């Protein structure tokens with residue numbers, strides 16, 4: 623499969639236990655009648671996006687990889703916590719249901735800023751929007767105010783997890799949803 627361009631993003635993969643916790647939440651939301659108005663993220667695909675590059679030339683993958691490597695090496699491993707639920711857009715008809723992340727050490731913010739800098743240095747455009755760390759749980763096909771209300775009201779169980787690496791993911795768009803494959807794993811500074 624020698625594609626000339628690839629759709630890629632940089633992310634933090636979630637531990638199994640955290641994904642299981644999120645899958646429980648998805649299960650509860652999905653059980654509501656309005657749950658059918660949403661496309662639910664499959665638990666193995668749940669992740670935290672650091673930077674969405676979109677389509678890049680396959681020949682640029684090495685440059686992306688070294689940039690990501692330099693960013694990863696600038697940060698020591700850290701912990702994240704699951705935080706409150708939210709929706710995009712915050713006002714008007716919600717299209718995305720997500721769960722936020724707490725970054726008590728501030729290293730997630732550092733990693734993301736460093737990744738933006740390193741990518742920019744090798745010619746990838748900067749993300750214009752501010753970083754809003756989140757894990758997407760569902761995309762809504764139609765406005766579903768009751769489902770949004772339920773999501774916002776469900777409590778978040780305390781969960782903290784360790785981050786040791788960043789990954790570069792490929793996303794292939796298919797009729798049944800995007801397929802993700804890991805292209806590289808970059809360890810954080812040992």
Ligand code: 2AM
Pocket residue numbers: 631670671673674718757758793
């Ligand atoms: P999302 O979860 O908020 O939709 C792969 O598509 C990942 O990249 C998703 O996690 C998605 O975030 C993120 N992403 C960020 N910007 C994107 C964009 N413009 N188009 C598609 N995905 C984007």
